[in-house]
Amino acid sequence: MNRLVTVAIGLLCRLIRPDAREALLGDLTEVGANRFAVFGELLGFVARSKLQPWLSGRPWMLLAGITVPLALQLNVAAARLSSVHSVYVWMYADNWTPRYLSGGWLWSELIPMLLGSITTWLLLTAEAWAGGFVLARLSRGTVLIQVTVLIAFMICGQTVLFAILPLPVAAPASHAVLDLNEPVSASVFCTAVLPRILQAVFLVLPLLLGVRKGLQERRAETFVTTEERL
Amino acid sequence: MLGEFEYLVIASASRLGGDAYGASVRQQIEATTQKGCSIGALYTTLDRLEAKGLIRTRMGDATAERGGRAKRMIQVTREGKKAASCFLQTVLHATRGTSWEMVGAGFKR
Numbered sequence: 001m002n003r004l005v006t007v008a009i010g011l012l013c014r015l016i017r018p019d020a021r022e023a024l025l026g027d028l029t030e031v032g033a034n035r036f037a038v039f040g041e042l043l044g045f046v047a048r049s050k051l052q053p054w055l056s057g058r059p060w061m062l063l064a065g066i067t068v069p070l071a072l073q074l075n076v077a078a079a080r081l082s083s084v085h086s087v088y089v090w091m092y093a094d095n096w097t098p099r100y101l102s103g104g105w106l107w108s109e110l111i112p113m114l115l116g117s118i119t120t121w122l123l124l125t126a127e128a129w130a131g132g133f134v135l136a137r138l139s140r141g142t143v144l145i146q147v148t149v150l151i152a153f154m155i156c157g158q159t160v161l162f163a164i165l166p167l168p169v170a171a172p173a174s175h176a177v178l179d180l181n182e183p184v185s186a187s188v189f190c191t192a193v194l195p196r197i198l199q200a201v202f203l204v205l206p207l208l209l210g211v212r213k214g215l216q217e218r219r220a221e222t223f224v225t226t227e228e229r230l
Numbered sequence: 231m232l233g234e235f236e237y238l239v240i241a242s243a244s245r246l247g248g249d250a251y252g253a254s255v256r257q258q259i260e261a262t263t264q265k266g267c268s269i270g271a272l273y274t275t276l277d278r279l280e281a282k283g284l285i286r287t288r289m290g291d292a293t294a295e296r297g298g299r300a301k302r303m304i305q306v307t308r309e310g311k312k313a314a315s316c317f318l319q320t321v322l323h324a325t326r327g328t329s330w331e332m333v334g335a336g337f338k339r
Contacts, residue, residue, distance in 0.1 A: 019289055019302070020273060026292070026299030027253040027269055045270030052274060 005035050012042040016049075050144070059142040062135070067146050070131045071153030074203055077124055078154075082195035085117055090190050121202045128154075128203045129210035136214025147211055154203055155196075232284075232317040238262065239275050240284065240314045243304045251290060251301040252276070276304065284310035 013021050024045065028038050053059055092110075135146050232240070242258035243250040252272060259267045279285045290301040306314075325331050 019300075020277075022299045023252055023289070023302035024269060024273060026296035026301060027251075027256070029297040029299065030253045030293075030295055031256075031269075041269045043270075044268055045273055048270060048274040049277070052278070 002035060005039050009035070009039050009042060012039070012046050015046050016042070020045075050141070053141040059139070059146070062138055062142070062146060063149065066131070066138075067135065067150045068153055070127075071150045072157040074124060074128060074131075074154050075157035078199050078203060079195065081117075081120055081124070082198050085198070086187075086190035086194055088113065088117075089194065090187060121198070125202045125206045129206040129213075132207040132210025132212075133214040134210075136211045137218060143211065143215065147207070150207065151204060154207075155199060231320065232313050235271070236275055236279060236284075237314055237317045239272065239279065240306055240310050243285065244306045244311065244314070248303075250304040250306075252304075253301075255304060273302075276302070279310065282309075283307060284313050 013025075016024065024042065025038070028041060033041065131150070132147065135150065136143050139146050238259050239255060242255045242262070246254055246258060252269065256267045256269060256272050259272075276285065276287060280287055284307060286305045286307055287302050288305075290303040292298050292300045
């Protein structure tokens with residue numbers, strides 16, 4: 001139990017600025033607080049620090065105006081692209097022949113399809129990076145929650161939306177509908193694994209890199225402002 | 231206007247003068263209110279007051295009793311003193327004519 005509390009204290013300390021951490025731990029040592037009291041005080045401080053900014057309207061405006069809409073838009077776009085690319089991946093993999101790489105087929109079909117796909121995904125990548133950068137610059141202390149919500153909605157936005165909102169659902173067809181992509185729909189790789197890989201590489205990773213860049217620039221500006229004051 | 235706890239922090243820091251830092255201000259508040267004071271709540275309030283320009287803080291000396299960790303020294307600014315004075319005037323003004331006005335004047339801890 002003591003070991004668990006010590007680990008928890010270590011994790012909480014990482015969420016606190018170095019100078020505040022030193023002063024807090026020093027004060028707690030001075031008053032002779034035990035491990036559990038230290039954990040309680042640090043948890044209280046971290047919770048208050050993270051929740052304090054949410055008392056103003058700005059983080060909520062950011063959440064409703066940028067975070068959730070961006071996440072849903074990326075989710076829908078990525079889902080549609082993944083669906084189309086799953087079909088092509090299955091088609092080429094299932095019918096593969098070296099003739100695809102020779103002659104006219106390569107230049108008239110395969111390469112344009114690949115270039116078009118890559119361009120579309122790169123556009124979404126740029127959007128995810130820019131979204132992360134803007135969130136980091138505007139968030140001021142709420143970036144962790146904003147980015148968590150953005151990633152959550154980016155991955156399962158449509159599911160959440162249909163669960164929460166009373167959106168009309170199409171009535172089931174009265175006759176059997178022929179699913180031309182039934183082999184793709186039946187493939188776990190095409191319906192579950194490939195979309196997640198594409199989301200991780202083209203959306204989540206660029207988003208996190210954008211957030212990191214935004215935070216670095218904000219810290220550099222704070223440092224320059226402090227230097228100018230001195 | 232200042233909040234009640236913010237006023238307590240500024241008043242305690244002002245009274246302590248050069249000896250005002252996290253643990254000493256907390257001790258002062260607990261002695262005044264006869265209630266426990268969370269260090270986490272105190273530090274969050276210090277950050278808020280500093281952001282408003284009502285106090286200034288700096289890292290002081292480390293001591294052995296603090297495990298070699300530095301203190302966060304607190305100094306009340308001129309704006310902080312004005313804000314505290316304004317809070318007190320408001321409370322006194324609001325208290326005029328109440329049934330506990332005279333009771334409060336004679337109250338001693």
